[in-house]
Amino acid sequence: MINLEELNPEQRTAVTTDERYVLVLAGAGSGKTKVLTTRMAWLIEQGIASPGGILAVTFTNKAAKEMLSRLSLQLPINTRAMWVGTFHGLCNRMLRSHYHDARLPQSFQIMDMQDQLSSIKRVLKLFNIDTEKYPPKEIQSFINNAKEKGARPSDLAPVDPMEAQSIELYHLYQQQCDKEGVVDFPELLLRCYELLRDHPAIREHYQRRFKHILIDEFQDTNNLQYKWLRILAGEQNCIFAVGDDDQSIYSFRGANVGNMEEFARQYAQGNIIRLEQNYRSYNHILHSANALIAENKDRLGKNLWTDRGHGEPLRVNELSTDREEAQWILEEAKSLINEGVDRKEIAVLYRSNAQSRAIEHAFFSAGIPYRVYGGLRFFERQEVKHVLAYLRLINNLDDDNSFLRVVNFPARGIGARTLENLTDAAQKIGCSLALAIGALNGASATKLAQFVGMIMTLKETAKVLTLPDLIQQVIHDTGIETFYQNEREGEERLENLQELVNAAQTFCIEESFESSSALEKVTIAANDDQAFPEQLSALDMFLSYASLEAGDNQAKYGEDAVQLMTVHAAKGLEFKVVFVAGLEEGLFPHENSLKTHGGLEEERRLMYVAITRAKERLYLSGAHERMLYGRSAYTTRSQFLEQIPDEHMKWLCPKTRSYSYSQANRVDTDAWQSAPTTTRKNPFQKGTSNLSSMGSGVQVKDQLFKVGSNVRHAKFGDGVIINLIGQGIEAQALIMFKGVGVKTLALGVAKLEVI
DNA sequence: GAAACGGGCGCCGTC
DNA sequence: CGCCCGTTTC
Numbered sequence: 001m002i003n004l005e006e007l008n009p010e011q012r013t014a015v016t017t018d019e020r021y022v023l024v025l026a027g028a029g030s031g032k033t034k035v036l037t038t039r040m041a042w043l044i045e046q047g048i049a050s051p052g053g054i055l056a057v058t059f060t061n062k063a064a065k066e067m068l069s070r071l072s073l074q075l076p077i078n079t080r081a082m083w084v085g086t087f088h089g090l091c092n093r094m095l096r097s098h099y100h101d102a103r104l105p106q107s108f109q110i111m112d113m114q115d116q117l118s119s120i121k122r123v124l125k126l127f128n129i130d131t132e133k134y135p136p137k138e139i140q141s142f143i144n145n146a147k148e149k150g151a152r153p154s155d156l157a158p159v160d161p162m163e164a165q166s167i168e169l170y171h172l173y174q175q176q177c178d179k180e181g182v183v184d185f186p187e188l189l190l191r192c193y194e195l196l197r198d199h200p201a202i203r204e205h206y207q208r209r210f211k212h213i214l215i216d217e218f219q220d221t222n223n224l225q226y227k228w229l230r231i232l233a234g235e236q237n238c239i240f241a242v243g244d245d246d247q248s249i250y251s252f253r254g255a256n257v258g259n260m261e262e263f264a265r266q267y268a269q270g271n272i273i274r275l276e277q278n279y280r281s282y283n284h285i286l287h288s289a290n291a292l293i294a295e296n297k298d299r300l301g302k303n304l305w306t307d308r309g310h311g312e313p314l315r316v317n318e319l320s321t322d323r324e325e326a327q328w329i330l331e332e333a334k335s336l337i338n339e340g341v342d343r344k345e346i347a348v349l350y351r352s353n354a355q356s357r358a359i360e361h362a363f364f365s366a367g368i369p370y371r372v373y374g375g376l377r378f379f380e381r382q383e384v385k386h387v388l389a390y391l392r393l394i395n396n397l398d399d400d401n402s403f404l405r406v407v408n409f410p411a412r413g414i415g416a417r418t419l420e421n422l423t424d425a426a427q428k429i430g431c432s433l434a435l436a437i438g439a440l441n442g443a444s445a446t447k448l449a450q451f452v453g454m455i456m457t458l459k460e461t462a463k464v465l466t467l468p469d470l471i472q473q474v475i476h477d478t479g480i481e482t483f484y485q486n487e488r489e490g491e492e493r494l495e496n497l498q499e500l501v502n503a504a505q506t507f508c509i510e511e512s513f514e515s516s517s518a519l520e521k522v523t524i525a526a527n528d529d530q531a532f533p534e535q536l537s538a539l540d541m542f543l544s545y546a547s548l549e550a551g552d553n554q555a556k557y558g559e560d561a562v563q564l565m566t567v568h569a570a571k572g573l574e575f576k577v578v579f580v581a582g583l584e585e586g587l588f589p590h591e592n593s594l595k596t597h598g599g600l601e602e603e604r605r606l607m608y609v610a611i612t613r614a615k616e617r618l619y620l621s622g623a624h625e626r627m628l629y630g631r632s633a634y635t636t637r638s639q640f641l642e643q644i645p646d647e648h649m650k651w652l653c654p655k656t657r658s659y660s661y662s663q664a665n666r667v668d669t670d671a672w673q674s675a676p677t678t679t680r681k682n683p684f685q686k687g688t689s690n691l692s693s694m695g696s697g698v699q700v701k702d703q704l705f706k707v708g709s710n711v712r713h714a715k716f717g718d719g720v721i722i723n724l725i726g727q728g729i730e731a732q733a734l735i736m737f738k739g740v741g742v743k744t745l746a747l748g749v750a751k752l753e754v755i
Numbered sequence: 756g757a758a759a760c761g762g763g764c765g766c767c768g769t770c
Numbered sequence: 771c772g773c774c775c776g777t778t779t780c
Contacts, residue, residue, distance in 0.1 A: 060770080088770055113769075185770060253769060354766050357771095374769085408756095415756045548770075568768045590767050606768085629765070630771030 002041050002074055007034075014273045015039045021267035023218075023260065024242040027304045028289070028612035029280025029574065032242050036216055037067050039240060041074040043212055051077050055210040055232065056084040057225075059217035061549045063572060064089070067216075083210070087225050088185060089548050091192035095183075096540070097532045098202055102195045105181040107395040107540055110547035114380070115401050116140060116184045122400070123173045126427065134165065142166045143173060147186035148222045148254035150193065180400045180432060186224070186254075193228045205531055207234040217572075218243030218263070222254035226262075239267065245300045246293050249568060249606045251598070260300065278304045278612075280574055282311020285618050288648045289611040295643055296601045316620045316641065317652040321632075322355070322582075325623040326362040329579050332619065333562055334368065336577055343369060345576035347563040349610050351588040355581060356564055358627070363562060373565035379550035383484065383493040384500055388546055390474045394459045395519075395539050397452075397742070398432035407433075407451055410483035414451065418444040429739045438710075438719040438738035445720060446708025449736065453707055453722035454478065456734050456742055462518040467538040468505040470518040475501075504542055513538035567610045578614035580607075583622040583638035607640045620649075698724050698731040700747040703754050705733060712753045716740050 004012055011031055014024050015038045026032035040056065043049040058064040064086065068079045083090060092110065095102050111119060120143070121136050123129075146156060153171040158164035177183065183191060196203045213233055215221070218241040221229070233239050241263060248257040264272055278286055286306050293299070315332075319325040333346050348359055353375050363370040378384060386409055389402035397403075408414040419433075421444070426436035434455075437448040458477060462470045475481050475497050484490030484497075508514050516522050516538060524534040524541075563575065582588050589603035611618060620641065625632055641649075697706035705711070709721045711733075719737035726732055731747045745752065 086770065188770095250769075252767080352767050411757070413756065417756085550770095566768065587767095592767055627771080 002038060002045055004038075007031075007038065008277055010273055010275050010277075011035050011038075014275070015042050017271070017273075019268075019271045020238045021263070021269075022238075022240050022271045022273065023264050023268040024240070024273045024275060025300055025302055026242050026244055026275040027278060027302055028244065028247065028609070029278040030275035030304070031277075031279055032216070032244075032275065033063070033067065033070070035275065036214060036240075036242055037070040037074065039214065040067075040071055044075055044077060049212045051079065052081045052083075053209060054082055054084075054212045054214065055090070056082070056214040057087055057090065057216065057229075058085065059220060059572070061086055061089065063216060086548070087221075087228070088188050091188045091228070092544055092548060093534065094192050094206075095188065095195065096536055096544075097534045098195055098199075101199050101202065102191050103178070104183070104191070105396060105398070107181070107537075109182045109392045109396050109399050109402070110188065110544060111177075111182050111184045111401065112380070112547055112550065113140075113185070115182075118404075119176065119182070119184075119401050120169075120173055122404075123169060123176055126423065127169075127172060129165075129169065134169065139166060139169050139173075143170045144184070144186050145254065146170060147184075147190050148224050150190060150224045150227055176400075179398070179430075181396050181398050182401065189224050189228060193224060193231065196228070196231050202532075203231065203234075206232055207237060210237060212238050212240065214240045214242070216242055217247075219245050219248040219257050219260055220250045220255040221259050223256055223259070224254075226256070226259045239263075241268075246296070246302075246605055247571065247609050249571065249602060249609060251602055264300070274302050276302050276304055278306045279308075280615050281306065281612060282308050282616065284311050284313045284648045285611060285614050288314055288618075288644045289608050291645050291648075292604060292611065292640060292643050293608045296604055312617055313648050313650040314618045314620055314644070315652055316649050318622050318624065318637070319653075320624050322358045322623045322626045323361075325581060325621050326358040329359060329581060329619070329621065330362040330366055330368065332579075333363075333577075334366065337368070341576060343560045343562045346579075347565065347570065347573070347575040347577070347613065348579045348581060349565060349567050349570050349613065350581045351567060351590055351606070352582075353566060355587075359564055359581065363564075369559075369561040370564055371559065371561040373563065374569045377550050378496070378499070378503075379546045381493075381496055383480070383496055386480060387471065387474055387497060387500060388543065390455070390458070390478055391471070391539060392543060393434075393455050394462055394470075394474075395537075395543060397434045397455065400426075400433045403433045406478070407448070410479040412447060412451065412479075414444065414447050418448070422448065431739045435736065435739060435741060437722075438736050440720075441710060445710070446706075449708040449720045449722045452736055452742075453734060457723055459519070462539065463520070464517055466516070467508050467513065467518040467542055468501050470539070471501050471504050507542055507545060508538055511538070511541060513541070567606050570613050571609055574613055574615055576615050577617045577619070578610070579619040579621065580610045581621050582626075583620055583641055584626065584635035585638055586635065587626070588638055588640070604640065604643075698727060698733075698747060700731060703752070705731070705747055705752075705754065710755050711735060712755050713737065713743075713745070714751060716743060718755070719743075 007015060014035050024035060040054055043054065044051055056067065058067060064084045068084055072079050095104060099106050099108065117136055117140055120139050124131055124134065124136060153167050156167045158167055210232060213229060215229065229239065243260055245257050245260055248255060283306060286304055290303060317328060319328055329348055336346060337343055350356065356372050356375065360370065360372060386406055389405040392399050392402040421440060422433055422436055425439040426433050429436055429439060434452050437445060437452055440448065454477065458474060461473055465473060484493045518539045519537050521535040521537050524536055589600055593599035593603050622637060624635060626635055697704050705721055705724060707721055707724060710718065711721060712718050716737040717740065719735045721733050722736050723734040724731060732744055733747055734742055734744055736742050
């Protein structure tokens, strides 16, 4: 049962409005998630919408989960029927249902930014492009910017030869992706948008279904996302957008605050609701934030207030070095913990990930539990990416990125030369690398055939094993396990891989895949859409999950640790105590941002986000001297410290800069170096079966068939044997035919000629 | 073909 | 400083 009494008048107006277009300007800490979830509950309870008729877009997967769990507390409904997720997650879901119309293979794979970059590098290499003149990273951002505007290569008009080449590279890259059946992040959105645009039946179906569209963090949507929302809304559906222009901090990835103004002007017009009462922070904190953000021009305008009282002034300190800054943060955190503050209620925020090192060092040395967010994430670790690459190949053999990642990992004698030949062959035939191995001869072809044979064998296995068992099998059969057992410091990697198996286990339980094999396509229970059922396997779902939710590394349940993260990562979170470190010109605000138009204002919004994370106490700090690129450099004070009124700040050092400051108790470096290293026994059980028979071959009717043998078939043409199953006249061979694919043939029956 | 070595450059933020 | 990439050496 919904209790509207708990809401303030503005919140209540937002929740119960019957206007078609509504823009909620929700300041930091003003109860925006509460409004969104209560709005959904209201729509359902009043019978205005069914759970399946609501589409809600959130900024992170974590926010989506949070929203669903809060909603299920308010109403006893099946939230699984609801479409709540990130733009990317929802687009992925739609594309999986309509892969055919979207011109994608059923098991298309999603590339993260790293994968995309290596894919682009391959294109550049293949076409002999000078990477000095066309740096891969610049091509990457060119392509992504274009996609985020909804532009295909043919939509772009070059202004100079340089740009013409970039457009051509975009074209070639996209051809490569299409051939390999992979999509990058912006492609998920663009493909989905085009799907809706070009297929009236599909478009109208979803327009009929989603009568109510809700969007969180609207200020961080890009142009394409906005177009996607409008096409889904069509001519009748409702859009309820919640955002805060003062917290727009993602313009570097195409976010456009202009969407808010546009929406307000074109659609919402009079229906703008401002949530200005802040329930999070005390006045000193809130007024500091207000004063700072007031320096920005062109705001939609709003002023947060609270009735929580003054609280404490901000504690500001400048230390001599970044190490001492970290040490000071540690000491303050330690005494807070001693006073009884939960560790997880303390956050240390910084502008760039590089700053985490010094802070981590201090906490590690002192033995205070901490958790670093961002940086290298679980699904981005090399050992995990290796195993995922095998899984992706099992699902889609044409994924050349994954092929190249693991074809020689662990080392199996397939070198650069061989891969060059293979790439040439694939290019000539116009097929993927795996399909091209039939075109090669000699010893290297045998090795390649064995590799593909292993993949195909695992694929067979995947039909009968559950996902966690399959992953265990991959780790064992591919030799990854042995490799890391012999590798120095390989234990941690093996532990991570075990963690991957566990993650798959949990995933299967949550998604009800416990009793299905990894490859078995199941109609997703969460979908009550009879017109377009989603047929997915556990492997499909898990690989999407690994690509799309790699970022949401939440704290483990019940973990009480100090939280270390970038300001960007802290958006949407709140803590009792917040430290903002590195308040120096060039770092925060960051020098790179000063070069771009509006960059300083975005930095200020970032600082605004940082300040408004704090509920009770806020610390701001900087260092006179900071390590950068391994060198020490002198710094100057951040202008943001000058833009916060003095009345809200308590300086813990003289405000005039002095470089004589020195910390008495220095960090104990020995403790850092002699940190306990975990020496655990191998977590894997041995002796899992290996289905492949890579022995000395099979003799059938005067012909000796071996893995790697080149063979000719009347219908399929030339190919190479990638695996043999069984013996004698009963034996079957898996054969990779050039440009055709893998066929399983009975050697006693098929007319095969060894060549 | 693989491991070991060394030069050069980058760290702003990320679904 | 530490990662990535190209080169050397076995």
